[in-house]
Amino acid sequence: MFDRLGSMLVKEFLQMRRDRWLVMRLVLPLVIQLLIFGYAATFTVHDVATDVLDLDHSQASRDLISRFTASRRFRVVAEASSQAQVTRDIDRGDAVVAVIIHAGFQRRLQGSPPAPLQVLVDGTNSNTALIAVGYIGQIVAAFSSSVTVSHGPGLHASALPQGIELQPRPWFNPGLVDTWFFIPGVIGSLTLLQVVTLTAFAIVREREVGTLEQILVSPITPLEFVLGKTIPSFVVGCASISLVSVLGILWFGVPFIGSLAVMAAGATLFLLATIGLGLLLSTFSRTQQQAFALNFFFINPFFILSGFAFPIAAMPRVLQWFTLVNPLRYFLVVIRAVFLKGVGFSALWPEFGALAALAGIMLAVSVLRFRASLQS
Numbered sequence: 001m002f003d004r005l006g007s008m009l010v011k012e013f014l015q016m017r018r019d020r021w022l023v024m025r026l027v028l029p030l031v032i033q034l035l036i037f038g039y040a041a042t043f044t045v046h047d048v049a050t051d052v053l054d055l056d057h058s059q060a061s062r063d064l065i066s067r068f069t070a071s072r073r074f075r076v077v078a079e080a081s082s083q084a085q086v087t088r089d090i091d092r093g094d095a096v097v098a099v100i101i102h103a104g105f106q107r108r109l110q111g112s113p114p115a116p117l118q119v120l121v122d123g124t125n126s127n128t129a130l131i132a133v134g135y136i137g138q139i140v141a142a143f144s145s146s147v148t149v150s151h152g153p154g155l156h157a158s159a160l161p162q163g164i165e166l167q168p169r170p171w172f173n174p175g176l177v178d179t180w181f182f183i184p185g186v187i188g189s190l191t192l193l194q195v196v197t198l199t200a201f202a203i204v205r206e207r208e209v210g211t212l213e214q215i216l217v218s219p220i221t222p223l224e225f226v227l228g229k230t231i232p233s234f235v236v237g238c239a240s241i242s243l244v245s246v247l248g249i250l251w252f253g254v255p256f257i258g259s260l261a262v263m264a265a266g267a268t269l270f271l272l273a274t275i276g277l278g279l280l281l282s283t284f285s286r287t288q289q290q291a292f293a294l295n296f297f298f299i300n301p302f303f304i305l306s307g308f309a310f311p312i313a314a315m316p317r318v319l320q321w322f323t324l325v326n327p328l329r330y331f332l333v334v335i336r337a338v339f340l341k342g343v344g345f346s347a348l349w350p351e352f353g354a355l356a357a358l359a360g361i362m363l364a365v366s367v368l369r370f371r372a373s374l375q376s
Contacts, residue, residue: 117140
């Protein structure tokens with residue numbers, strides 16, 4: 001037994017030595033994914049897009065705003081002139097946080113009740129919302145402490161400022177329930193994995209068992225063959241999205257306040273893009289093992305760089321550029337906005353445009369690659 005085992009081990013090592021690309025296939029994916037996890041997998045939030053509405057226009061309000069501007073945690077994208085502008089920016093996703101300083105803010109710092117500071121937070125991403133509210137609390141506490149200290153310890157207790165009463169108000173997810181954030185993300189992630197795998201393996205399996213050439217010498221054209229292999233994947237993807245959505249709504253209580261038409265349009269474009277990706281991967285694979293390795297190599301980075309759990313704004317600039325070619329990134333924005341915000345095409349047209357472009361490019365390139373691989 002030991003002799004046979006030793007001979008088998010020698011043979012395996014010899015085969016590994018002869019395969020020049022084996023080390024690259026084993027090491028390179030691990031290194032790349034290690035770098036992606038090391039840089040992208042973080043819950044630290046930087047540059048949270050923030051609207052500021054100052055209705056007091058006092059020295060105290062300007063001092064408070066300057067603390068947000070100087071902070072690396074928040075990036076003031078607009079100094080709003082009205083509540084309507086704040087609402088519009090949060091609805092469109094241009095701002096995640098809005099800080100509203102009401103009139104009389106400075107005057108009420110010196111009296112009772114405490115001066116109110118209203119904070120609106122986009123709760124569709126409960127993780128970012130919770131962290132942002134925590135950062136806001138730290139900034140406000142430091143500001144309130146500085147105001148108290150500036151009056152000196154010699155004042156009578158009744159003359160000391162009463163501080164600020166923080167009034168956070170998360171929108172779209174009032175309880176900041178994590179499930180409402182994660183379930184829509186799971187829908188897109190599972191669909192991506194399933195559809196890409198089905199599409200890639202369906203074609204590679206034919207090539208591996210030797211029936212691909214037999215099918216192509218029949219009257220069936222290459223386009224008909226591709227459609228015959230990809231349409232079932234599209235149907236399975238639609239069924240998967242429907243099933244997981246229903247379970248999320250009924251079992252986990254995730255609200256769905258948007259339009260089914262918007263959801264269906266976004267899902268269609270997303271599925272076309274994922275089918276194009278699966279077909280493209282199949283043109284680089286000769287066996288199912290190669291297809292599995294390629295799927296693992298692409299699916300995991302797509303998941304990490306989608307904004308599913310880790311905010312894209314916190315990633316290095318180079319990785320943010322890579323997210324632009326990730327269809328899952330745009331579909332997660334669509335599905336979360338439809339589920340929790342109830343917005344329509346007017347607010348989501350950038351994501352729909354990106355999904356349409358990615359779907360067209362991936363399908364065109366994959367079909368050209370598939371035809372070329374048949375001739376090689």
